[in-house]
Amino acid sequence: MTAAASSGAGWRLKKPSVLPGFGLTLGFTLVYLTLIILLPLAGLVWRSAAIGPDAFWAIASDERTLRALQVSFGTSLVAALVNVVFGTILAWVLVRYRFPGRRIIDAIVDLPFALPTAVAGIALTTLYAPNGPIGGLLKPLGIQVGYTPLGIIVALIFIGLPFVVRTVQPVMEEIDREVEEAAATLGAGRRQTIARVLLPALTPAILTGFALAFARAVGEYGSVIFIAGNIPYVSEIAPLLIVIRLEEFNYGGAAATGTIMLLLSFVMLLVINLIQAWSRRRYGYGA
């Protein structure tokens, strides 16, 4: 989404003459970003630097930290991928078909935004715990969701779904019916039309939805801690590890773990943004 806004202006620092106020708005943007985002993050990095490189490295290479990061990023990645597939299908149903209850389903999609994440976590735990209604059904099959990384994924799918639906939906609405008809008259079957015409047009939006759902999942805390079971080295997520360090009054350790998460997230989002910019150009949106 940010790529959409910045791609028009490009990298020039020149004042666009017909749109006055560039200097003013850029100044405002920078001040705002500094106050709201950069200052707190700088504080975080500063605090973690205070413990010294040796202590920092000890935390960064600590087995428990590494496992927690792996759980966090791994489950987030899987959840975001699942959301990309089903979120796109959901958006498709909402955009393409008119059926009774469509508006209600449309409204339900936003609920994960509004619900306190702890409530979602407790509700999901009740359902998926080994003695819960769904968990009890899955148990004989040898599948345990509650208190395992699988449970984390379920919670992250829940909170990430609206991001994919809401980014893909408007782009899908803009796709002209005639484009599909054109593909059909040229002999393309339904599958070919979806694979060669519709999905490529949706790729930038799907990537944005993926990035948002992924970023949200990495930072998620409230819903996950209830369902995860929080077993160190198995189902303990990085945000929880930070809270544990805080409760031990180990502020340096907490800040260091936070800084590592920050770096990883930043690198991943940057890569996704670059892929997105490339795909927008590739799919003819840049021109």
Place this chain on the structure above:
Amino acid sequence: MSVSIRNVRKEFENFPALHDVSLDIKTSELIALLGPSGSGKTTLLRLIAGLESPTAGSVFFGDEDASHRSVQERNVGFVFQHYALFRHMTVADNIGFGLKVRPSATRPSKADIRARAIELLRLVQLSGLENRYPAQLSGGQRQRVALARAMAIEPKVLLLDEPFGALDAQVRRELRRWLREIHEATGHTTVFVTHDQEEALELADRVVVMSQGRIEQVGTADEVYDNPNSPFVYGFIGDSSSIPVQVEGDRVLLGDKRLALKGWSAKDGKAQLFFRPHDVEIVEGGEGAILGKVLASRRVAGLRRVELSVEDDGHVEIELPADRDAPVGSTLGFRPQRFKLFPA
């Protein structure tokens, strides 16, 4: 390939869009479907393409009933008003799309598809633009790419839905001439939809005039202009005026005055007299003529266009030589030389 539409009816949720339409299109013919919006012309075009299926009746391609063939199987080239190009593909990929999606047995090689695209680009006079994206082209260029894309699959029929509707007047005229040339060069059976009569009359071998889901008249430009077979066609194609008259035996009465008209036949009773503004002669003295009071007189290029009120409620327009004076308020007598009487 000839196309035959036989007793086709189409209803959209009980709203009838076409009533029992039949039409024969000959091989290599260039046909215009002309009519106001809501006349069913686009629906008829989409039925030929298979983008809609008829409620009743059938569509034949040659001797073969194509009614139950899918769009994909019909092998028609369709050009949309708003181009409908694939924006994420280059011009060459757009043109090659129809060949690329063929099953592997009949699919040409990549190099052949590319060569075909470049050859078609030359035909539509866009050589050198094969690596551009649609967003980098002007409207006229996009429509040419759309046409090249439709022709790439060697269609049985080429169908164009208001192909120049979104373009400005200058480009329209240019593309019109160019489409005629392409048609003569390739010989595709072509059907295009338009609401622009000038476009239809200039371009098409035959014009199909449609109104309210029915075909009113099919004919060459001369036939539909000189011999309109219904009040609608008379009014829709070209300028015309009409006044209510009464037919009694061999006399045509305007009010209680007999009009000196030659060469007509009509049943007794009320009728409408149709004529074109330029098909009139002025009658000095007014014997047997239509008398009108001049409401307005405007100079239009080499002619004078005069608005007259006839018999209080009638309102007609005629054209006079520019040097013939017609002051507002004066009375003028004229007689249509070519006209038609339709029972009212």
